[in-house]
Amino acid sequence: MEKVISGIRPTGNLHLGNYFGAVKSFVTMQNEYDCMFFIADWHSLTTHPTPENIRQSVRTILSEYLACGIDPEKAPIYVQSDVKPVLELYLYLNMNAYLGELERVTSFKEKARTQPDNVNAGLLTYPTLMAADVLAHKADKVPVGKDQEQNMEMMRLFARRFNRIYNVDFFKEPQSYHFYKDAVKVPGLDGSGKMGKSNGNCIYLCDDEATIRKKVMKAVTDSGPTQLNQEKPEVIQNLFTLLELVSTKDTYDYFNDQYNQMTVRYGDLKKQLAADINAFCAPIRERILEYQSNEDYILRVAKQGAERASESAEKTLREVRQIIGFRA
Ligand code: TRP
Numbered sequence: 001m002e003k004v005i006s007g008i009r010p011t012g013n014l015h016l017g018n019y020f021g022a023v024k025s026f027v028t029m030q031n032e033y034d035c036m037f038f039i040a041d042w043h044s045l046t047t048h049p050t051p052e053n054i055r056q057s058v059r060t061i062l063s064e065y066l067a068c069g070i071d072p073e074k075a076p077i078y079v080q081s082d083v084k085p086v087l088e089l090y091l092y093l094n095m096n097a098y099l100g101e102l103e104r105v106t107s108f109k110e111k112a113r114t115q116p117d118n119v120n121a122g123l124l125t126y127p128t129l130m131a132a133d134v135l136a137h138k139a140d141k142v143p144v145g146k147d148q149e150q151n152m153e154m155m156r157l158f159a160r161r162f163n164r165i166y167n168v169d170f171f172k173e174p175q176s177y178h179f180y181k182d183a184v185k186v187p188g189l190d191g192s193g194k195m196g197k198s199n200g201n202c203i204y205l206c207d208d209e210a211t212i213r214k215k216v217m218k219a220v221t222d223s224g225p226t227q228l229n230q231e232k233p234e235v236i237q238n239l240f241t242l243l244e245l246v247s248t249k250d251t252y253d254y255f256n257d258q259y260n261q262m263t264v265r266y267g268d269l270k271k272q273l274a275a276d277i278n279a280f281c282a283p284i285r286e287r288i289l290e291y292q293s294n295e296d297y298i299l300r301v302a303k304q305g306a307e308r309a310s311e312s313a314e315k316t317l318r319e320v321r322q323i324i325g326f327r328a
Pocket of ligand 1: 005006007008009040043129130133134142143144148151
């Protein structure tokens, strides 16, 4: 079975956009591939989180991903910093990663521009650590968003370069798995095209019913259709896209017909949408709360994940050491 690995950057709670964008694909992939998922807490150090930030986000991510259906028996989930051999590979790869090429990475240039007083070496070598994450397991596929394409190219470059320098056929070039092609782009509630934390237009999977209702009722609309069967402007299309994701086809058709007849009442539509989003989120939310109150279980999952990942990484590293000329 092909090996799949992906890192999760700790960026706060999961929202519907994350769910339909990536998490749902992970849940499907765990049945089709030999998957491992990990929390990229080493990577997160580039932004200097506090120890409490780190501990908290690890707990949050674990409980939310498990609540969404990641099954740790099928797909181990671990914390990056629990798997030390990756760090060793990071060092080896860094010896053959060149300043010029690292400086040319767009996300590095962007960070260097937006946070000029924190252009640290970790930021510069972000792509080498990411390469080590994946190459340590000789994974075949990496599910990533479009924004990670350049990091994936660097990963393949480092793999090829290692093989060439040591004249071996050791690392394979991991391929990007473009789940975003069939992922649904979830619109925001502010009329913008995309639900995203930075836009403040999100519904989080852990939001309670009252919060969901409040957010949906505040969603941007217009003053209503002025022609029969008219095309929907973006703000309205967004609400219909959300209905499509969480409501039944009957509900969608009902409001769609009303829109086409110009009899739609946005207040009713929103009430229904809020109820359906809540019905969708409620079981996930309950599981999140359950996992959060069962820290022992969460820690056990992470520990088992770390054991499996360490075993796999250590096996690769033993060979890497020998290739380089160190004792295995
Ligand atoms: N860079 C990824 C992101 O920002 C997170 C990540 C770290 C990752 N290491 C990885 C993804 C290895 C895939 C494979 O989302």
